[in-house]
Amino acid sequence: xxxxxxxALMGQLLVGLINGSFYALLSxxxxxxxxxxxxxxxxxxxxxxxGAFVAYFLLNKLGLNYWWALVIAPLAVGATGVVIERLxxxxxxxxxxxxxxxxxxxxxxxIEGIFRNxxxxxxxxYSMPEVLSGGFNLGFMFLPKYRAWVIVASLVICxxxxxxxxxxxxxxxxxxxxxxxxxxxxxxxxxxxxxxxxYGFGVGLAALAGVFAAPIYQVSPQMGSSLIIVVFxxxxxxxxxxxxxxxxxxxxxxxxxxxxxxxxxxxxNTVIFVIMAIVLMFRPxxxxxxx
Amino acid sequence: xxxxxxxxxxxxxxxxxxxxxxNAFILMTVFFIVAPAFIYPVFLMKALCFALFACAFNLLxxxxxxxxxxxxxxxxxAGYLSAHAAKVWGFPPEFAILTGTVTATVLGFIVGxxxxxxxxxxxxxxxxxxxxxxxxxxxQAPFTGGEDGIQSVPRGRLFGLLDLGNxxxxxxxxxxxxxxxxxxxxxxxxxxxxxxLKAIRENEPRAISLGYRTERYxxxxxxxxxxxxxxxxxxxxxxxxxxxLTDVHWSMSGExxxxxLLGGMGTIFGPVAGAFVIAAMxxxxxxxxxxxxxxxxxxxxxxxxxxxxxxxxxxxAFLRKRRKQG
Numbered sequence: 001x002x003x004x005x006x007x008a009l010m011g012q013l014l015v016g017l018i019n020g021s022f023y024a025l026l027s028x029x030x031x032x033x034x035x036x037x038x039x040x041x042x043x044x045x046x047x048x049x050x051g052a053f054v055a056y057f058l059l060n061k062l063g064l065n066y067w068w069a070l071v072i073a074p075l076a077v078g079a080t081g082v083v084i085e086r087l088x089x090x091x092x093x094x095x096x097x098x099x100x101x102x103x104x105x106x107x108x109x110x111i112e113g114i115f116r117n118x119x120x121x122x123x124x125x126y127s128m129p130e131v132l133s134g135g136f137n138l139g140f141m142f143l144p145k146y147r148a149w150v151i152v153a154s155l156v157i158c159x160x161x162x163x164x165x166x167x168x169x170x171x172x173x174x175x176x177x178x179x180x181x182x183x184x185x186x187x188x189x190x191x192x193x194x195x196x197x198x199y200g201f202g203v204g205l206a207a208l209a210g211v212f213a214a215p216i217y218q219v220s221p222q223m224g225s226s227l228i229i230v231v232f233x234x235x236x237x238x239x240x241x242x243x244x245x246x247x248x249x250x251x252x253x254x255x256x257x258x259x260x261x262x263x264x265x266x267x268x269n270t271v272i273f274v275i276m277a278i279v280l281m282f283r284p285x286x287x288x289x290x291x
Numbered sequence: 292x293x294x295x296x297x298x299x300x301x302x303x304x305x306x307x308x309x310x311x312x313x314n315a316f317i318l319m320t321v322f323f324i325v326a327p328a329f330i331y332p333v334f335l336m337k338a339l340c341f342a343l344f345a346c347a348f349n350l351l352x353x354x355x356x357x358x359x360x361x362x363x364x365x366x367x368x369a370g371y372l373s374a375h376a377a378k379v380w381g382f383p384p385e386f387a388i389l390t391g392t393v394t395a396t397v398l399g400f401i402v403g404x405x406x407x408x409x410x411x412x413x414x415x416x417x418x419x420x421x422x423x424x425x426x427x428x429x430x431q432a433p434f435t436g437g438e439d440g441i442q443s444v445p446r447g448r449l450f451g452l453l454d455l456g457n458x459x460x461x462x463x464x465x466x467x468x469x470x471x472x473x474x475x476x477x478x479x480x481x482x483x484x485x486x487x488l489k490a491i492r493e494n495e496p497r498a499i500s501l502g503y504r505t506e507r508y509x510x511x512x513x514x515x516x517x518x519x520x521x522x523x524x525x526x527x528x529x530x531x532x533x534x535x536l537t538d539v540h541w542s543m544s545g546e547x548x549x550x551x552l553l554g555g556m557g558t559i560f561g562p563v564a565g566a567f568v569i570a571a572m573x574x575x576x577x578x579x580x581x582x583x584x585x586x587x588x589x590x591x592x593x594x595x596x597x598x599x600x601x602x603x604x605x606x607x608a609f610l611r612k613r614r615k616q617g
Contacts, residue, residue: 040412091596097412098358099595102552105545106591113585226423229541233420236413266431273424277405280417284408 009262010141016258017251018147018216021154024250025209026231028158029202031240032165035178036198039089039100044231045224046111047203050077051210052219053115056126066129066215073211074204081203085196108225115221123218132215150212157208158247165243174198233276239289249287298353298557298604307614311607312477315560323466332462333530338570339469340527345550345562346476347519352548353557354480355512356492357407360415361422362520362547364402367539368425369395369521374441374534375434384447384455388468388525395521396514398425403513407506410495419541426539440535444528461530468526472519477559479515488512520547542584549587552594555601564602 026044033041041047054076055069064072084107092099128146135144165171177184177191185191210224217223238249253272261268279287326335344366351357373391376382382390406417429435436442446455455461479485491498491505498505528534537543546569554565569587576583594601600608 034412040416088592088596098415099599101358101360101412101415102548103592103595105548106588106595109545109584109588109591111588113581113583113588116581116584225541229419229423232416233423236409236416236420269427269431270424273420276417276420280405280408 007141012258012262013255014141014143014147014258015261016255017151018254019257020251020254021151022209022213022227023231023234023254024158024247025154025205025212026227027234027238027246027250028161028243029205030231030235031243031246032161032205033199033202034240036174036195037089037093037100038097039092039104040097041199041202042101042104042228043084043107043111044203044206045228046108047077047081047206047224048210048213048227049115049221049224050080050111051207052126052214052223053210054207055211055214056124056219059126066211069211069214070208074208077207077210078200078204082196082200085199089199090192112221112225119221121220121222123220123223126214126219128215146215150216154209154212157205161205162243162247230272233272237272237276237279237286239286241286241289245286245288297599298555298601298607311610312559319560319563320470327459327462332458334570334574336462336465336530337527337574338567339465340523340530341547341550341566341570342563343469343472343526344520344523345547345554345566346473347516347523348547349551349556349562350476350479350519351512351516352551353561354485354492355488355509357509357513358415358548359406359418359513359516359544360541360548361402361418361420361544362516363539363541363543364422364425365395365399365517365520366524366527366543366547367429367534367536368398369524370528370534370538371429371435371441373525374444374528377447377529378441378444379434383451384449384529387447388522388529391525391528392518392521395524396518399514399517399521400510403510403517407509407513419544422539422544423541426536426541429536429539435534438536440533441528442533444532444534446529446532455529465526465530468522472522473563476519480559484508484511546587549591549594553590553601555604555607558601558603558607561601561603568602
């Protein structure tokens, strides 16, 4: 316990922060979608995977680099989200929330199945952008540039999303529509279009996380499915009431997971689920949720 | 609220309903008794285990209104314990199956206590997350054999007499277990307890205001459902002489949802029909690989968008309509 190796500990902490950025980005998207659509988007993991694959295609088929992928992947995957919302999800708003979960689960199966058919189960490598390879030697640890970039970029995106929703006029409309869509519609705001774009935006966030993940993890059809279950636990722990709550819970749980990997590696897969169980016992609505 | 369950709002005619259930049950049982003459018994046993699993799940979703997305943990854990008891401890099959069932029941009690603290969508996410925890436990625990699972589990002799190595003997034992589980679920649904459960599904605040402690009712439903899912899993492990990670994986939890949805949630016979369709699809399309997953996804989407009553729900609606006209 006392002979702590600082570089190893810092290394796991870094891995924790990286995972935390993915948790934060994905749970943020889930929370935004749930707020307006009342649907838990089970396809989120598959859309994260699609983001990584779009980056892979852009690089290997069209020769467009990572920076292009950062812009194009969220837009492209977000566009497929818009189509899904218009064609399918739209029909479910009058029904019980559970149908949204079931439909998006089915879509996730279809998308993953198609990608597995095309690319098999093996991972495809995605090379790191030139500028971001290498790293800084901080004396007590080695910090790869790319990892630092992912953490900073996700933080910036999470905080901008928070700003957009909590501090701008558009965000005010969005929050109002979450509370009472009929009333907002009566003020002449096109709520259905707002819902569609919100879904596209949440999906785009997932795809962006996928692009971030591509150089770190291999690009594979299954990369989203186990991640999304952990993100569900993160969402339960945080509660979906607040945007800032999702961000804090995401990063916090990533760090806790990283520390567990260092101190008690056997539990690193399950620690988030254990925390979820404990939170359910004492604060069932989640750390930031309202009853 | 009844929008959640499209099969709940049908007009009630208890006499007709009882007669329909009795006739359908006789038809189903006769079919299962003669089926091994023309259908491969191993497939039938797999389908029967899935059918019991789906019926147990339907008790919770169709009658309790609770969507568990982690029911594989009960199927899988019961399978592991049943296989371990038969192979390592040398239990006879009846006690091996009992061990698995009790394990699932206890697990169901613990998970249920946590999960019923939230309703709706959160309930689904919580059960999914807890099931994933059980999956990781099974992946790492030494007794489960990791990726290999527990293989070549002995079937043994039932009550020391009946050699289950004989496929026909095994088949009729599985049929007996399925029928017992099915009748138990039928009895529970039509008991006063089942009526209260349905009332909670339709309108929980009203049930609370009538003085029912709805949490307890939901917990009992959860434990019952987990135990019966465990019975299915424990039997499955003895039949296939194998307990593996497939049965605790989240995709199995998804499959049981699909069976119930396709067959008709909240109907008595729907899960059986759904389980047979899905098992047949897996059996006969298995060489197509990922296409099975895609097909399952497509069935999910179609069921949710256009076929919410499911096979048996549509059939029952058709029978009712014809009866009204005639």
